[in-house]
Amino acid sequence: MELCKKGLKTLLLERGRNVEHIKDYPTATLNPWDFPYGMNNPPKFKADSPIQSSITYAGDAHFFVNDKEHPYVQEKPFLWHRGYHVGGRSLTWGRQCYRLSDLDFEANLKDGVAVDWPIRYKDIAPWYSYAEKHIGVSGNKENLHQLPDGDFLPPMELNCIERHLNDSIRKKTPDRLITIARIANLTKGWDSRGPCMNRNMCSRGCPFGGYFSSNSSTIPAAMQTGNLTLRPFSTVAEVLYDENTQRAKGVRVIDTETKESFEYYAKVVFLNASTIATAGILLNSKSHRYPNGLGNDSGELGHNLMDHHSSAGALGKHAGYKDMYYKGRRPSGFLIPRYRNLNGDEGLGYKRGFNVQGHGERAEWWDTMKQGSFGTDFKKQITTPGPWTVWMAGWGECLPYHENQISLNATEKDRWGLPLINIDFSFKENEEKMMDDIRKSCGEMLEAAGFDGVETFNYKKPGGTTVHEMGTARMGRDPKTSVLNGNNQVHGVKNLFVTDGSCMTSSASQNPSLTYMALTARAADFAVNELKKGNI
Amino acid sequence: MNRKTAIKSIVAIVTLGGVSGAVYQFFTPGEPIPLSDLPKKKALIAELAETIIPRTHTPGAKDAHVENYIIKMITENTEPKMQRSFLAGVNAVEHYTMDEYNKPFVNCTTEEKNAVVKHFESKANLPFEILNKANRKFLGAPFFFHLRDLTVEGYCTSLKGATQGMAYLPVPVTFEACIPLQKNQLAWATK
Numbered sequence: 001m002e003l004c005k006k007g008l009k010t011l012l013l014e015r016g017r018n019v020e021h022i023k024d025y026p027t028a029t030l031n032p033w034d035f036p037y038g039m040n041n042p043p044k045f046k047a048d049s050p051i052q053s054s055i056t057y058a059g060d061a062h063f064f065v066n067d068k069e070h071p072y073v074q075e076k077p078f079l080w081h082r083g084y085h086v087g088g089r090s091l092t093w094g095r096q097c098y099r100l101s102d103l104d105f106e107a108n109l110k111d112g113v114a115v116d117w118p119i120r121y122k123d124i125a126p127w128y129s130y131a132e133k134h135i136g137v138s139g140n141k142e143n144l145h146q147l148p149d150g151d152f153l154p155p156m157e158l159n160c161i162e163r164h165l166n167d168s169i170r171k172k173t174p175d176r177l178i179t180i181a182r183i184a185n186l187t188k189g190w191d192s193r194g195p196c197m198n199r200n201m202c203s204r205g206c207p208f209g210g211y212f213s214s215n216s217s218t219i220p221a222a223m224q225t226g227n228l229t230l231r232p233f234s235t236v237a238e239v240l241y242d243e244n245t246q247r248a249k250g251v252r253v254i255d256t257e258t259k260e261s262f263e264y265y266a267k268v269v270f271l272n273a274s275t276i277a278t279a280g281i282l283l284n285s286k287s288h289r290y291p292n293g294l295g296n297d298s299g300e301l302g303h304n305l306m307d308h309h310s311s312a313g314a315l316g317k318h319a320g321y322k323d324m325y326y327k328g329r330r331p332s333g334f335l336i337p338r339y340r341n342l343n344g345d346e347g348l349g350y351k352r353g354f355n356v357q358g359h360g361e362r363a364e365w366w367d368t369m370k371q372g373s374f375g376t377d378f379k380k381q382i383t384t385p386g387p388w389t390v391w392m393a394g395w396g397e398c399l400p401y402h403e404n405q406i407s408l409n410a411t412e413k414d415r416w417g418l419p420l421i422n423i424d425f426s427f428k429e430n431e432e433k434m435m436d437d438i439r440k441s442c443g444e445m446l447e448a449a450g451f452d453g454v455e456t457f458n459y460k461k462p463g464g465t466t467v468h469e470m471g472t473a474r475m476g477r478d479p480k481t482s483v484l485n486g487n488n489q490v491h492g493v494k495n496l497f498v499t500d501g502s503c504m505t506s507s508a509s510q511n512p513s514l515t516y517m518a519l520t521a522r523a524a525d526f527a528v529n530e531l532k533k534g535n536i
Numbered sequence: 537m538n539r540k541t542a543i544k545s546i547v548a549i550v551t552l553g554g555v556s557g558a559v560y561q562f563f564t565p566g567e568p569i570p571l572s573d574l575p576k577k578k579a580l581i582a583e584l585a586e587t588i589i590p591r592t593h594t595p596g597a598k599d600a601h602v603e604n605y606i607i608k609m610i611t612e613n614t615e616p617k618m619q620r621s622f623l624a625g626v627n628a629v630e631h632y633t634m635d636e637y638n639k640p641f642v643n644c645t646t647e648e649k650n651a652v653v654k655h656f657e658s659k660a661n662l663p664f665e666i667l668n669k670a671n672r673k674f675l676g677a678p679f680f681f682h683l684r685d686l687t688v689e690g691y692c693t694s695l696k697g698a699t700q701g702m703a704y705l706p707v708p709v710t711f712e713a714c715i716p717l718q719k720n721q722l723a724w725a726t727k
Binding site for chain 1: 587588589590592594596605608609612613650653657684685688689690692693694695698701702704705706707708709710711712713714715716717721722723724725726727
């Protein structure tokens with residue numbers, strides 16, 4: 001949309017099918033009884049997509065890949081969740097939008113880990129605003145250094161038990177607080193969309209345009225300029241490099257339906273196939289100048305893969321507020337912004353930090369059915385509100401480790417003749433120590449707030465399960481140790497930009513999509529100016 | 537084998553990890569009926585479901601045709617081990633009822649039906665008292681729990697169950713975060 005609005009004729013390539021806003025949301029308004037198997041994944045999907053099935057349900061399974069058609073190699077366990085269709089994960093994302101701060105941008109430098117980010121908060125702050133104002137993010141200002149406030153629409157509200165927990169946390173640990181999640185769901189009409197109708201069925205696609213997706217917002221806006229050509233069923237096999245001009249020439253595309261191969265040329269290329277796929281495409285883009293993959297002088301391409309961990313936390317129930325309930329299904333939870341290691345190493349035994357995400361609710365049939373017997377009393381139990389409960393877990397930073405990496409398989413290919421991707425990733429000691437602290441800390445907060453039956457947990461989920469994979473083409477100041485510069489240009493290939501998760505130099509603990517959007521708008525603006533100046 | 541030894545054996549098997557045939561035997565006494573016979577058991581399944589969620593002043597499982605959901609789920613969307621144990625459970629219910637009351641389940645009185653289901657409930661609960669939650673995941677569900685879960689799912693996602701047995705609001709429009717609970721107010725059918 002940015003390039004189209006600035007007057008550039010733009011070709012948008014997507015390897016999967018088109019999904020048009022509203023028209024192509026088959027389950028958006030279905031009732032529970034309209035599905036053949038309740039909310040369960042359909043049997044064929046479970047059989048074809050065992051990996052995707054772990055996070056999908058009947059309402060959104062069709063927005064995730066067929067694992068059989070799109071295999072990859074897990075050198076260590078890693079669940080790669082994605083959908084191949086126009087709009088990708090912008091249809092199914094969690095919609096939480098948090099700004100990184102200088103605590104995050106300076107962390108690598110201060111800790112002596114990996115490489116320094118080539119930007120600071122002041123470089124990206126105006127673009128965070130730009131992105132927030134376009135997509136519409138509802139939230140509450142809290143004036144925290146470690147989690148900068150944004151340009152928010154009115155916040156959604158906390159329910160009774162969350163307010164109770166908030167009061168307890170603020171009183172007992174005054175450096176902490178609960179705030180409502182900052183979420184790309186509209187609390188008022190915005191940009192001809194919304195507001196959100198509080199159905200909490202976002203991942204099906206929203207006929208009200210209540211949340212931001214490319215399908216509901218940026219793609220139609222780009223279409224309206226008359227400058228967009230959309231070509232689905234187009235897998236990019238490689239980016240083509242011109243040794244004479246030292247520029248990207250364009251891309252080689254394989255039509256996923258016909259398997260024909262052809263080339264498209266352009267003055268500027270933005271490669272945003274998502275972290276793992278982008279690195280895979282660059283690694284597959286070999287030339288005399290770049291035998292190890294386009295832009296890979298540093299040897300860092302494919303390395304430094306990160307994902308947030310989200311395995312540890314606590315849950316509990318509360319005997320109070322029995323005479324209170326709620327109406328409507330708020331499509332967001334709450335956030336306890338990061339409170340660890342805010343002033344350098346606090347002697348916790350690990351670096352960096354986490355934010356806590358959770359929700360409060362009254363137990364309803366999914367939970368109340370697990371206790372109890374059968375018959376009239378049981379029926380009453382499952383059809384009336386149960387006790388108040390809170391579930392919360394830490395979304396934690398993952399350090400960049402060179403050995404966490406993706407690579408191209410030497411022998412195995414997919415049905416289009418492209419090499420399969422190997423993923424070799426594990427969480428390490430820093431992350432594990434952090435998870436131990438998260439578990440204990442979450443339990444303490446619930447106990448202190450008078451919850452009963454407090455259980456702490458660490459599910460020890462493998463990488464990929466938070467669906468925040470990042471880092472495989474990192475930004476940096478030095479071409480010897482990074483793939484991109486501070487403007488998201490591939491070092492040495494001035495007209496090739498990467499602004500998806502692969503560009504992240506560190507993971508921070510904030511949900512990353514807003515940062516990708518801000519960097520994209522900033523890089524698009526830069527690219528167009530450079531074109532006008534004749535620099536690229 | 538006394539109860540203590542039996543319990544220790546189960547714990548020992550479970551802590552070795554994974555589901556073993558011996559453990560499954562504990563939950564699934566006897567042979568399963570063939571899957572193709574399941575549709576013939578529609579009336580029995582309906583009565584079992586109705587025993588779990590009876591009609592009161594709101595519809596019950598039979599009103600909501602939960603038996604169709606259960607049969608469809610077992611036939612089309614359940615993995616083989618769980619299918620087998622469910623079908624063995626159905627067989628066991630039929631035999632037990634015939635032994636105890638000398639008539640099929642569908643002809644029993646409400647008291648008799650409750651007694652039969654109670655019997656299978658206590659069979660299911662015995663090992664579950666001993667084993668912790670993590671171990672339960674490996675074992676899958678004994679027949680009663682499997683039946684109960686399917687009945688509840690089928691009821692709560694049905695038209696009658698969701699809209700009359702509970703409260704269903706397709707498009708809430710607003711979110712009211714903290715409001716008084718009315719007397720006899722029903723729970724929301726969807727989250």
